[in-house]
Amino acid sequence: MQTDPLLVKLDWVFTSSSWTLTFPATFVQTLSRPISDHTPYVMHIGSSIPKSKLFKFENFWVDHAGFLNTVDLPWNSSPYHANAARTLSEKYKQVRAGLKYWSKKLSNLSKLIYNNNWVLLLFDGLEDRRALSRLERAFRTLVKSHLASLLEAKRAYWKQRNTVRWVKFGDENTHFFHTMATISHKRNFIVSLVNADGIIFTEHEQKANLLWAAFKNRLGISESPTMAYNLSDLLTAHDLNGLDDDFSQDEIDTVIKKNLPNSHAPGLDGFNGLFIKKCWSIVKDDFIGYSETFVITI
Numbered sequence: 001m002q003t004d005p006l007l008v009k010l011d012w013v014f015t016s017s018s019w020t021l022t023f024p025a026t027f028v029q030t031l032s033r034p035i036s037d038h039t040p041y042v043m044h045i046g047s048s049i050p051k052s053k054l055f056k057f058e059n060f061w062v063d064h065a066g067f068l069n070t071v072d073l074p075w076n077s078s079p080y081h082a083n084a085a086r087t088l089s090e091k092y093k094q095v096r097a098g099l100k101y102w103s104k105k106l107s108n109l110s111k112l113i114y115n116n117n118w119v120l121l122l123f124d125g126l127e128d129r130r131a132l133s134r135l136e137r138a139f140r141t142l143v144k145s146h147l148a149s150l151l152e153a154k155r156a157y158w159k160q161r162n163t164v165r166w167v168k169f170g171d172e173n174t175h176f177f178h179t180m181a182t183i184s185h186k187r188n189f190i191v192s193l194v195n196a197d198g199i200i201f202t203e204h205e206q207k208a209n210l211l212w213a214a215f216k217n218r219l220g221i222s223e224s225p226t227m228a229y230n231l232s233d234l235l236t237a238h239d240l241n242g243l244d245d246d247f248s249q250d251e252i253d254t255v256i257k258k259n260l261p262n263s264h265a266p267g268l269d270g271f272n273g274l275f276i277k278k279c280w281s282i283v284k285d286d287f288i289g290y291s292e293t294f295v296i297t298i
Contacts, residue, residue: 002037003131013041032120034144039124055096055270059160059262060153062278064106071279074098075286088286092271109154116147160263252288256280 013028020026023045031040061067074094081087123140126132132140192202193210201207262274276283 005127007128030121032117033124034117034120034147055100056160057099057271057275058103059156059272059274060109061099061103061106062274063149063153066102068279068282070098070102071095072282075279075282084286091283091286096270109150109157113147113150113154116143116150119143120147249288252284253280256284 015026026043026045028041028043031042033039074097075091078087078091078094081090120140120143123132123136123143126136190207192200193207194200195210201210256276257280260273260276262272262277264273
């Protein structure tokens with residue numbers, strides 16, 4: 001990536017005979033140089049990750065230009081029923097079918113990332129033989145920017161798959177489960193304690209005795225405890241007359257935009273909080289109408 005690049009081969013890959021016998025299908029592939037002037041390598045060992053058959057809303061869909069139109073058309077074209085809950089369920093079914101059909105038309109992320117890396121690899125090969133022109137350098141910069149956006153979408157994709165994997169294999173006696181349990185144990189483990197004399201204790205029995213002695217010294221040492229602060233100053237009077245009032249539009253918008261988590265799905269339909277936030281302008285009338293009907297029915 002210089003006007004007069006230094007062409008020296010520094011990167012090598014070594015393996016052992018035991019690894020080759022255990023994983024004979026392992027191969028190393030060179031990639032393009034999107035950021036650094038060093039060549040990244042990816043090692044393929046051969047692993048399979050199970051795919052869920054249920055519908056799951058993908059977070060990277062919201063970044064595509066036609067996402068809102070894909071949601072708006074089936075949501076507003078769904079028929080209305082006398083039961084508001086049935087109408088809302090029917091709208092979700094229509095949107096789910098529309099998103100499934102629309103997602104099939106989207107370009108595959110892995111294929112797009114591969115094509116961008118291939119173009120960058122082509123420019124890297126040209127740069128090793130001659131200096132790139134101004135137009136070629138500008139085009140390579142655009143490809144790098146597009147590749148960064150694709151990798152961000154891929155990161156969001158695998159972040160959701162990590163949650164699915166935990167649901168599938170979290171309770172099984174697998175290496176993945178033991179690894180997560182070990183990490184949680186290390187996070188909650190007290191390495192050492194220091195007593196009043198400055199002595200450090202690392203053994204389990206020593207730490208347990210130190211905690212037990214501190215607990216006994218703190219408990220029941222005073223028969224007439226004194227309150228260091230006034231409780232009346234800490235208590236604040238609240239007006240509870242409006243507890244039975246209907247929710248206002250501003251309160252509902254605040255909960256949706258600020259308090260609703262993005263990655264959690266409130267139901268079994270697969271739509272998470274990010275879908276509600278991005279499509280709130282489309283679906284809010286039906287949600288508010290359903291809540292008003294629910295209150296009147298009760």
